[in-house]
Amino acid sequence: MAKIQLSLAIGAYDHVRDLLDGTVSVAGVELTVMRLPVEEMFYRFLMHGEFDVSEASLAKIVALAAQDDRRFVPLPVFPSRVFRHSSIYIRSDGGIARPEDLAGKRVGVPEWAQTAAIYTRGLLAHDYGVDLASIHWHQAGVNEAGRIEKVKLSLPSGIRLTVVADRSLSEMLLAGDLDAVLSARPPTPILAGDPRVRRLFADYRAVELAYARTTGLFPIMHVVAMRREVYERDRWLAMNLFKAFEEAKARSLQRAADMAASFFPLPWVADELRRARELFGGDPWAYGIAPNRATLETFLRYAFEQGVCCRPLSLETLFPPEVQSTFRI
Structure with a gap:
Protein backbone atom coordinates (compact mmCIF):
# COMPACT_ATOMS: atom_id res chain seq x y z
CA MET A 1 0.00 0.00 0.00
CA ALA A 2 1.36 3.40 -0.94
CA LYS A 3 2.09 5.74 1.93
CA ILE A 4 -0.16 8.72 2.55
CA GLN A 5 1.45 12.10 1.92
CA LEU A 6 0.91 14.53 4.81
CA SER A 7 2.21 18.01 5.56
CA LEU A 8 3.24 18.75 9.15
CA ALA A 9 3.97 22.18 10.61
CA ILE A 10 5.64 22.23 14.01
CA GLY A 11 8.31 23.97 16.05
CA ALA A 12 11.89 22.70 16.09
CA TYR A 13 11.65 20.97 19.47
CA ASP A 14 14.15 18.32 20.46
CA HIS A 15 11.28 16.06 21.52
CA VAL A 16 9.99 15.97 17.92
CA ARG A 17 13.42 16.04 16.24
CA ASP A 18 13.57 12.32 15.47
CA LEU A 19 10.16 12.48 13.82
CA LEU A 20 11.16 15.44 11.69
CA ASP A 21 14.45 13.97 10.47
CA GLY A 22 12.95 10.55 9.71
CA THR A 23 14.63 8.62 12.53
CA VAL A 24 11.10 7.93 13.77
CA SER A 25 8.44 7.33 11.14
CA VAL A 26 4.66 7.49 11.20
CA ALA A 27 3.42 4.10 10.02
CA GLY A 28 1.82 4.43 6.60
CA VAL A 29 2.78 8.09 6.19
CA GLU A 30 5.36 10.14 4.34
CA LEU A 31 5.73 13.57 5.94
CA THR A 32 6.56 16.92 4.41
CA VAL A 33 7.77 18.91 7.40
CA MET A 34 7.78 22.67 7.91
CA ARG A 35 9.44 24.19 10.98
CA LEU A 36 7.79 27.56 11.55
CA PRO A 37 7.56 30.24 14.25
CA VAL A 38 4.52 29.58 16.41
CA GLU A 39 2.61 32.77 15.58
CA GLU A 40 2.96 32.18 11.83
CA MET A 41 2.13 28.49 12.11
CA PHE A 42 -0.96 29.07 14.23
CA TYR A 43 -2.26 31.81 11.96
CA ARG A 44 -1.80 29.83 8.74
CA PHE A 45 -3.30 26.63 10.16
CA LEU A 46 -6.26 28.09 12.03
CA MET A 47 -7.16 30.81 9.55
CA HIS A 48 -6.48 28.98 6.28
CA GLY A 49 -5.96 25.27 7.07
CA GLU A 50 -2.72 25.23 5.09
CA PHE A 51 -1.30 22.08 6.71
CA ASP A 52 -2.68 18.57 7.16
CA VAL A 53 -1.27 18.32 10.68
CA SER A 54 0.00 21.21 12.77
CA GLU A 55 0.98 22.36 16.18
CA ALA A 56 -1.83 24.65 17.33
CA SER A 57 -2.92 26.88 20.18
CA LEU A 58 -4.86 24.85 22.73
CA ALA A 59 -7.06 27.88 23.41
CA LYS A 60 -8.06 28.31 19.78
CA ILE A 61 -8.82 24.62 19.36
CA VAL A 62 -11.13 24.49 22.39
CA ALA A 63 -12.80 27.80 21.48
CA LEU A 64 -13.66 26.51 18.01
CA ALA A 65 -14.85 23.17 19.39
CA ALA A 66 -17.21 24.96 21.80
CA GLN A 67 -18.67 26.84 18.83
CA ASP A 68 -19.22 23.51 17.01
CA ASP A 69 -16.58 24.53 14.48
CA ARG A 70 -15.11 21.07 13.94
CA ARG A 71 -12.54 21.85 11.26
CA PHE A 72 -9.73 20.56 13.46
CA VAL A 73 -9.22 17.32 15.40
CA PRO A 74 -6.79 17.63 18.32
CA LEU A 75 -4.55 14.82 19.49
CA PRO A 76 -3.34 14.60 23.11
CA VAL A 77 0.20 15.48 22.03
CA PHE A 78 1.51 18.61 23.73
CA PRO A 79 4.68 20.08 22.19
CA SER A 80 4.84 23.10 24.52
CA ARG A 81 4.14 23.34 28.25
CA VAL A 82 5.09 26.38 30.34
CA PHE A 83 4.28 27.57 33.84
CA ARG A 84 2.94 31.10 33.51
CA GLY A 216 -0.14 18.84 40.44
CA LEU A 217 -0.73 20.92 37.29
CA PHE A 218 1.74 21.44 34.45
CA PRO A 219 0.14 23.98 32.07
CA ILE A 220 -0.27 22.86 28.45
CA MET A 221 0.16 25.55 25.81
CA HIS A 222 0.09 23.79 22.44
CA VAL A 223 -1.55 20.73 20.98
CA VAL A 224 -1.09 18.80 17.74
CA ALA A 225 -4.19 18.86 15.53
CA MET A 226 -5.31 17.44 12.19
CA ARG A 227 -7.63 18.92 9.62
CA ARG A 228 -10.91 17.07 10.01
CA GLU A 229 -11.09 15.90 6.42
CA VAL A 230 -7.69 14.24 6.82
CA TYR A 231 -8.85 12.49 9.98
CA GLU A 232 -12.20 11.38 8.54
CA ARG A 233 -10.55 9.98 5.43
CA ASP A 234 -8.10 7.79 7.38
CA ARG A 235 -9.01 7.56 11.05
CA TRP A 236 -6.08 5.24 11.78
CA LEU A 237 -3.85 8.29 11.37
CA ALA A 238 -4.76 9.60 14.83
CA MET A 239 -3.15 6.74 16.76
CA ASN A 240 -0.27 6.31 14.31
CA LEU A 241 0.65 9.97 14.71
CA PHE A 242 0.27 9.76 18.48
CA LYS A 243 2.60 6.74 18.68
CA ALA A 244 5.22 8.43 16.51
CA PHE A 245 5.22 11.60 18.62
CA GLU A 246 5.44 9.44 21.74
CA GLU A 247 8.46 7.57 20.41
CA ALA A 248 10.23 10.76 19.36
CA LYS A 249 9.69 12.25 22.81
CA ALA A 250 10.99 9.11 24.55
CA ARG A 251 14.17 9.29 22.49
CA SER A 252 14.63 12.93 23.48
CA LEU A 253 14.31 12.04 27.16
CA GLN A 254 16.89 9.29 26.67
CA ARG A 255 19.31 11.88 25.30
CA ALA A 256 18.63 14.16 28.24
CA ALA A 257 19.35 11.33 30.70
CA ASP A 258 22.63 10.34 29.02
CA MET A 259 25.53 11.49 31.20
CA ALA A 260 28.24 10.07 28.95
CA ALA A 261 27.97 12.99 26.54
CA SER A 262 26.25 16.38 26.42
CA PHE A 263 23.39 16.36 23.90
CA PHE A 264 22.11 19.77 25.05
CA PRO A 265 24.26 22.92 25.42
CA LEU A 266 23.38 23.30 29.10
CA PRO A 267 24.96 21.94 32.29
CA TRP A 268 23.20 19.50 34.64
CA VAL A 269 20.58 18.42 32.11
CA ALA A 270 20.44 14.87 33.46
CA ASP A 271 20.01 16.18 37.00
CA GLU A 272 17.22 18.53 35.91
CA LEU A 273 15.49 15.54 34.29
CA ARG A 274 15.85 13.58 37.53
CA ARG A 275 14.25 16.42 39.49
CA ALA A 276 11.41 16.71 36.98
CA ARG A 277 10.75 12.98 37.26
CA GLU A 278 10.63 13.25 41.04
CA LEU A 279 8.01 16.00 40.68
CA PHE A 280 5.89 14.68 37.80
CA GLY A 281 6.60 10.96 37.75
CA GLY A 282 8.53 8.78 35.33
CA ASP A 283 7.49 10.77 32.26
CA PRO A 284 7.73 14.49 33.03
CA TRP A 285 6.26 15.43 29.62
CA ALA A 286 3.38 12.99 29.37
CA TYR A 287 1.10 12.77 26.36
CA GLY A 288 -2.37 11.28 26.46
CA ILE A 289 -5.56 12.25 28.29
CA ALA A 290 -5.32 10.28 31.54
CA PRO A 291 -2.04 11.71 32.89
CA ASN A 292 -3.11 15.23 31.91
CA ARG A 293 -6.76 15.17 32.93
CA ALA A 294 -6.42 17.57 35.86
CA THR A 295 -4.44 20.12 33.83
CA LEU A 296 -6.74 19.90 30.81
CA GLU A 297 -9.96 20.09 32.83
CA THR A 298 -8.63 23.10 34.74
CA PHE A 299 -7.87 24.82 31.45
CA LEU A 300 -11.32 24.04 30.03
CA ARG A 301 -12.89 25.52 33.16
CA TYR A 302 -10.80 28.69 32.88
CA ALA A 303 -11.60 29.02 29.17
CA PHE A 304 -15.33 28.80 29.85
CA GLU A 305 -15.22 31.17 32.83
CA GLN A 306 -13.33 33.75 30.76
CA GLY A 307 -15.58 33.58 27.70
CA VAL A 308 -13.11 31.88 25.37
CA CYS A 309 -15.39 28.83 25.26
CA CYS A 310 -19.06 29.71 24.88
CA ARG A 311 -20.11 26.48 26.62
CA PRO A 312 -18.48 23.84 28.83
CA LEU A 313 -16.51 21.12 27.06
CA SER A 314 -15.50 17.62 28.12
CA LEU A 315 -12.26 15.92 27.15
CA GLU A 316 -14.22 12.99 25.76
CA THR A 317 -15.92 15.25 23.19
CA LEU A 318 -12.75 17.23 22.46
CA PHE A 319 -10.40 14.38 21.52
CA PRO A 320 -11.19 11.61 19.00
CA PRO A 321 -12.05 8.14 20.37
CA GLU A 322 -9.07 6.50 18.69
CA VAL A 323 -6.64 8.19 21.12
CA GLN A 324 -8.73 8.00 24.30
CA SER A 325 -7.57 4.46 25.06
CA THR A 326 -5.16 1.89 23.72
CA PHE A 327 -4.68 -1.85 23.61
CA ARG A 328 -3.04 -3.89 26.36
CA ILE A 329 -1.22 -7.20 26.00
Whole structure:
Protein backbone atom coordinates (compact mmCIF):
# COMPACT_ATOMS: atom_id res chain seq x y z
CA MET A 1 0.00 0.00 0.00
CA ALA A 2 1.36 3.40 -0.94
CA LYS A 3 2.09 5.74 1.93
CA ILE A 4 -0.16 8.72 2.55
CA GLN A 5 1.45 12.10 1.92
CA LEU A 6 0.91 14.53 4.81
CA SER A 7 2.21 18.01 5.56
CA LEU A 8 3.24 18.75 9.15
CA ALA A 9 3.97 22.18 10.61
CA ILE A 10 5.64 22.23 14.01
CA GLY A 11 8.31 23.97 16.05
CA ALA A 12 11.89 22.70 16.09
CA TYR A 13 11.65 20.97 19.47
CA ASP A 14 14.15 18.32 20.46
CA HIS A 15 11.28 16.06 21.52
CA VAL A 16 9.99 15.97 17.92
CA ARG A 17 13.42 16.04 16.24
CA ASP A 18 13.57 12.32 15.47
CA LEU A 19 10.16 12.48 13.82
CA LEU A 20 11.16 15.44 11.69
CA ASP A 21 14.45 13.97 10.47
CA GLY A 22 12.95 10.55 9.71
CA THR A 23 14.63 8.62 12.53
CA VAL A 24 11.10 7.93 13.77
CA SER A 25 8.44 7.33 11.14
CA VAL A 26 4.66 7.49 11.20
CA ALA A 27 3.42 4.10 10.02
CA GLY A 28 1.82 4.43 6.60
CA VAL A 29 2.78 8.09 6.19
CA GLU A 30 5.36 10.14 4.34
CA LEU A 31 5.73 13.57 5.94
CA THR A 32 6.56 16.92 4.41
CA VAL A 33 7.77 18.91 7.40
CA MET A 34 7.78 22.67 7.91
CA ARG A 35 9.44 24.19 10.98
CA LEU A 36 7.79 27.56 11.55
CA PRO A 37 7.56 30.24 14.25
CA VAL A 38 4.52 29.58 16.41
CA GLU A 39 2.61 32.77 15.58
CA GLU A 40 2.96 32.18 11.83
CA MET A 41 2.13 28.49 12.11
CA PHE A 42 -0.96 29.07 14.23
CA TYR A 43 -2.26 31.81 11.96
CA ARG A 44 -1.80 29.83 8.74
CA PHE A 45 -3.30 26.63 10.16
CA LEU A 46 -6.26 28.09 12.03
CA MET A 47 -7.16 30.81 9.55
CA HIS A 48 -6.48 28.98 6.28
CA GLY A 49 -5.96 25.27 7.07
CA GLU A 50 -2.72 25.23 5.09
CA PHE A 51 -1.30 22.08 6.71
CA ASP A 52 -2.68 18.57 7.16
CA VAL A 53 -1.27 18.32 10.68
CA SER A 54 0.00 21.21 12.77
CA GLU A 55 0.98 22.36 16.18
CA ALA A 56 -1.83 24.65 17.33
CA SER A 57 -2.92 26.88 20.18
CA LEU A 58 -4.86 24.85 22.73
CA ALA A 59 -7.06 27.88 23.41
CA LYS A 60 -8.06 28.31 19.78
CA ILE A 61 -8.82 24.62 19.36
CA VAL A 62 -11.13 24.49 22.39
CA ALA A 63 -12.80 27.80 21.48
CA LEU A 64 -13.66 26.51 18.01
CA ALA A 65 -14.85 23.17 19.39
CA ALA A 66 -17.21 24.96 21.80
CA GLN A 67 -18.67 26.84 18.83
CA ASP A 68 -19.22 23.51 17.01
CA ASP A 69 -16.58 24.53 14.48
CA ARG A 70 -15.11 21.07 13.94
CA ARG A 71 -12.54 21.85 11.26
CA PHE A 72 -9.73 20.56 13.46
CA VAL A 73 -9.22 17.32 15.40
CA PRO A 74 -6.79 17.63 18.32
CA LEU A 75 -4.55 14.82 19.49
CA PRO A 76 -3.34 14.60 23.11
CA VAL A 77 0.20 15.48 22.03
CA PHE A 78 1.51 18.61 23.73
CA PRO A 79 4.68 20.08 22.19
CA SER A 80 4.84 23.10 24.52
CA ARG A 81 4.14 23.34 28.25
CA VAL A 82 5.09 26.38 30.34
CA PHE A 83 4.28 27.57 33.84
CA ARG A 84 2.94 31.10 33.51
CA HIS A 85 3.74 32.94 36.74
CA SER A 86 6.78 34.07 34.74
CA SER A 87 4.56 35.70 32.10
CA ILE A 88 3.31 38.67 34.16
CA TYR A 89 5.26 41.83 33.31
CA ILE A 90 4.84 45.11 35.18
CA ARG A 91 6.18 48.64 35.26
CA SER A 92 8.90 48.89 37.88
CA ASP A 93 7.44 52.16 39.20
CA GLY A 94 3.81 51.08 39.06
CA GLY A 95 3.32 50.25 42.72
CA ILE A 96 2.53 46.60 41.98
CA ALA A 97 4.25 44.27 44.44
CA ARG A 98 1.96 41.23 44.45
CA PRO A 99 -0.72 39.70 42.21
CA GLU A 100 -3.56 41.21 44.25
CA ASP A 101 -2.29 44.68 43.29
CA LEU A 102 -3.39 44.08 39.68
CA ALA A 103 -7.02 44.63 40.71
CA GLY A 104 -8.26 47.88 39.20
CA LYS A 105 -5.24 48.23 36.92
CA ARG A 106 -4.78 48.47 33.13
CA VAL A 107 -3.48 45.16 31.82
CA GLY A 108 -2.60 44.14 28.26
CA VAL A 109 -2.88 40.76 26.52
CA PRO A 110 -1.79 39.86 22.96
CA GLU A 111 -5.12 38.07 22.54
CA TRP A 112 -7.83 37.40 25.09
CA ALA A 113 -7.86 33.84 23.74
CA GLN A 114 -4.11 33.28 24.05
CA THR A 115 -3.52 30.05 25.97
CA ALA A 116 -0.88 31.62 28.22
CA ALA A 117 -3.18 34.53 29.08
CA ILE A 118 -6.03 32.16 29.99
CA TYR A 119 -3.83 30.23 32.41
CA THR A 120 -2.44 33.45 33.90
CA ARG A 121 -5.86 35.04 34.39
CA GLY A 122 -7.06 31.75 35.87
CA LEU A 123 -4.35 31.63 38.50
CA LEU A 124 -4.86 35.34 39.28
CA ALA A 125 -8.57 34.73 39.86
CA HIS A 126 -8.44 31.36 41.60
CA ASP A 127 -5.13 31.47 43.48
CA TYR A 128 -4.92 35.17 44.35
CA GLY A 129 -8.56 36.28 44.41
CA VAL A 130 -8.21 38.95 41.73
CA ASP A 131 -11.56 40.03 40.26
CA LEU A 132 -10.93 39.95 36.51
CA ALA A 133 -13.82 42.38 35.98
CA SER A 134 -12.00 44.99 38.07
CA ILE A 135 -9.22 45.18 35.47
CA HIS A 136 -9.39 47.29 32.31
CA TRP A 137 -8.04 44.89 29.71
CA HIS A 138 -6.33 45.96 26.47
CA GLN A 139 -5.69 43.69 23.47
CA ALA A 140 -2.82 44.37 21.06
CA GLY A 141 0.27 42.70 19.67
CA VAL A 142 2.91 42.36 22.34
CA ASN A 143 5.74 43.80 20.23
CA GLU A 144 3.96 44.76 17.00
CA ALA A 145 0.75 46.67 16.41
CA GLY A 146 -2.15 45.09 14.55
CA ARG A 147 -2.52 41.65 16.14
CA ILE A 148 -6.11 40.40 16.10
CA GLU A 149 -8.20 37.83 17.92
CA LYS A 150 -8.56 34.60 15.92
CA VAL A 151 -11.78 33.33 17.51
CA LYS A 152 -15.14 34.78 18.51
CA LEU A 153 -15.35 35.64 22.21
CA SER A 154 -18.26 35.40 24.66
CA LEU A 155 -16.92 37.76 27.31
CA PRO A 156 -18.49 37.52 30.77
CA SER A 157 -20.59 40.38 32.05
CA GLY A 158 -18.44 43.15 33.48
CA ILE A 159 -15.27 42.39 31.53
CA ARG A 160 -13.87 45.52 29.82
CA LEU A 161 -11.68 44.71 26.82
CA THR A 162 -10.38 47.51 24.59
CA VAL A 163 -8.85 46.57 21.23
CA VAL A 164 -5.85 48.75 20.34
CA ALA A 165 -4.96 48.41 16.66
CA ASP A 166 -2.24 51.02 16.25
CA ARG A 167 0.09 50.40 19.20
CA SER A 168 1.90 47.45 20.78
CA LEU A 169 1.66 46.37 24.39
CA SER A 170 5.36 47.07 24.85
CA GLU A 171 4.88 50.63 23.62
CA MET A 172 1.90 51.21 25.92
CA LEU A 173 3.69 49.70 28.91
CA LEU A 174 6.73 51.95 28.47
CA ALA A 175 4.51 55.01 27.93
CA GLY A 176 2.68 54.37 31.19
CA ASP A 177 -0.62 53.64 29.44
CA LEU A 178 -0.58 50.08 30.81
CA ASP A 179 0.36 48.88 34.28
CA ALA A 180 1.05 45.27 33.32
CA VAL A 181 1.15 42.81 30.43
CA LEU A 182 0.32 39.09 30.40
CA SER A 183 2.09 37.45 27.46
CA ALA A 184 3.67 34.18 26.40
CA ARG A 185 6.32 36.06 24.43
CA PRO A 186 8.23 38.58 26.58
CA PRO A 187 7.86 42.28 25.76
CA THR A 188 10.92 43.74 24.05
CA PRO A 189 11.85 45.88 27.10
CA ILE A 190 12.34 42.70 29.12
CA LEU A 191 14.56 41.19 26.43
CA ALA A 192 16.54 44.44 26.22
CA GLY A 193 17.03 44.62 29.98
CA ASP A 194 15.12 47.89 30.29
CA PRO A 195 14.91 48.66 34.04
CA ARG A 196 11.51 50.30 33.60
CA VAL A 197 9.87 46.88 33.16
CA ARG A 198 10.24 43.72 35.23
CA ARG A 199 8.51 40.47 36.04
CA LEU A 200 5.98 40.49 38.86
CA PHE A 201 7.59 37.34 40.30
CA ALA A 202 11.34 37.91 40.39
CA ASP A 203 12.04 34.34 41.55
CA TYR A 204 9.34 32.84 39.36
CA ARG A 205 10.85 29.36 39.36
CA ALA A 206 10.34 29.03 43.11
CA VAL A 207 6.73 30.22 42.79
CA GLU A 208 6.03 27.90 39.87
CA LEU A 209 7.64 24.94 41.64
CA ALA A 210 5.43 25.53 44.67
CA TYR A 211 2.41 25.78 42.36
CA ALA A 212 3.28 22.46 40.69
CA ARG A 213 3.73 20.71 44.03
CA THR A 214 0.50 22.12 45.44
CA THR A 215 -1.77 21.65 42.42
CA GLY A 216 -0.14 18.84 40.44
CA LEU A 217 -0.73 20.92 37.29
CA PHE A 218 1.74 21.44 34.45
CA PRO A 219 0.14 23.98 32.07
CA ILE A 220 -0.27 22.86 28.45
CA MET A 221 0.16 25.55 25.81
CA HIS A 222 0.09 23.79 22.44
CA VAL A 223 -1.55 20.73 20.98
CA VAL A 224 -1.09 18.80 17.74
CA ALA A 225 -4.19 18.86 15.53
CA MET A 226 -5.31 17.44 12.19
CA ARG A 227 -7.63 18.92 9.62
CA ARG A 228 -10.91 17.07 10.01
CA GLU A 229 -11.09 15.90 6.42
CA VAL A 230 -7.69 14.24 6.82
CA TYR A 231 -8.85 12.49 9.98
CA GLU A 232 -12.20 11.38 8.54
CA ARG A 233 -10.55 9.98 5.43
CA ASP A 234 -8.10 7.79 7.38
CA ARG A 235 -9.01 7.56 11.05
CA TRP A 236 -6.08 5.24 11.78
CA LEU A 237 -3.85 8.29 11.37
CA ALA A 238 -4.76 9.60 14.83
CA MET A 239 -3.15 6.74 16.76
CA ASN A 240 -0.27 6.31 14.31
CA LEU A 241 0.65 9.97 14.71
CA PHE A 242 0.27 9.76 18.48
CA LYS A 243 2.60 6.74 18.68
CA ALA A 244 5.22 8.43 16.51
CA PHE A 245 5.22 11.60 18.62
CA GLU A 246 5.44 9.44 21.74
CA GLU A 247 8.46 7.57 20.41
CA ALA A 248 10.23 10.76 19.36
CA LYS A 249 9.69 12.25 22.81
CA ALA A 250 10.99 9.11 24.55
CA ARG A 251 14.17 9.29 22.49
CA SER A 252 14.63 12.93 23.48
CA LEU A 253 14.31 12.04 27.16
CA GLN A 254 16.89 9.29 26.67
CA ARG A 255 19.31 11.88 25.30
CA ALA A 256 18.63 14.16 28.24
CA ALA A 257 19.35 11.33 30.70
CA ASP A 258 22.63 10.34 29.02
CA MET A 259 25.53 11.49 31.20
CA ALA A 260 28.24 10.07 28.95
CA ALA A 261 27.97 12.99 26.54
CA SER A 262 26.25 16.38 26.42
CA PHE A 263 23.39 16.36 23.90
CA PHE A 264 22.11 19.77 25.05
CA PRO A 265 24.26 22.92 25.42
CA LEU A 266 23.38 23.30 29.10
CA PRO A 267 24.96 21.94 32.29
CA TRP A 268 23.20 19.50 34.64
CA VAL A 269 20.58 18.42 32.11
CA ALA A 270 20.44 14.87 33.46
CA ASP A 271 20.01 16.18 37.00
CA GLU A 272 17.22 18.53 35.91
CA LEU A 273 15.49 15.54 34.29
CA ARG A 274 15.85 13.58 37.53
CA ARG A 275 14.25 16.42 39.49
CA ALA A 276 11.41 16.71 36.98
CA ARG A 277 10.75 12.98 37.26
CA GLU A 278 10.63 13.25 41.04
CA LEU A 279 8.01 16.00 40.68
CA PHE A 280 5.89 14.68 37.80
CA GLY A 281 6.60 10.96 37.75
CA GLY A 282 8.53 8.78 35.33
CA ASP A 283 7.49 10.77 32.26
CA PRO A 284 7.73 14.49 33.03
CA TRP A 285 6.26 15.43 29.62
CA ALA A 286 3.38 12.99 29.37
CA TYR A 287 1.10 12.77 26.36
CA GLY A 288 -2.37 11.28 26.46
CA ILE A 289 -5.56 12.25 28.29
CA ALA A 290 -5.32 10.28 31.54
CA PRO A 291 -2.04 11.71 32.89
CA ASN A 292 -3.11 15.23 31.91
CA ARG A 293 -6.76 15.17 32.93
CA ALA A 294 -6.42 17.57 35.86
CA THR A 295 -4.44 20.12 33.83
CA LEU A 296 -6.74 19.90 30.81
CA GLU A 297 -9.96 20.09 32.83
CA THR A 298 -8.63 23.10 34.74
CA PHE A 299 -7.87 24.82 31.45
CA LEU A 300 -11.32 24.04 30.03
CA ARG A 301 -12.89 25.52 33.16
CA TYR A 302 -10.80 28.69 32.88
CA ALA A 303 -11.60 29.02 29.17
CA PHE A 304 -15.33 28.80 29.85
CA GLU A 305 -15.22 31.17 32.83
CA GLN A 306 -13.33 33.75 30.76
CA GLY A 307 -15.58 33.58 27.70
CA VAL A 308 -13.11 31.88 25.37
CA CYS A 309 -15.39 28.83 25.26
CA CYS A 310 -19.06 29.71 24.88
CA ARG A 311 -20.11 26.48 26.62
CA PRO A 312 -18.48 23.84 28.83
CA LEU A 313 -16.51 21.12 27.06
CA SER A 314 -15.50 17.62 28.12
CA LEU A 315 -12.26 15.92 27.15
CA GLU A 316 -14.22 12.99 25.76
CA THR A 317 -15.92 15.25 23.19
CA LEU A 318 -12.75 17.23 22.46
CA PHE A 319 -10.40 14.38 21.52
CA PRO A 320 -11.19 11.61 19.00
CA PRO A 321 -12.05 8.14 20.37
CA GLU A 322 -9.07 6.50 18.69
CA VAL A 323 -6.64 8.19 21.12
CA GLN A 324 -8.73 8.00 24.30
CA SER A 325 -7.57 4.46 25.06
CA THR A 326 -5.16 1.89 23.72
CA PHE A 327 -4.68 -1.85 23.61
CA ARG A 328 -3.04 -3.89 26.36
CA ILE A 329 -1.22 -7.20 26.00
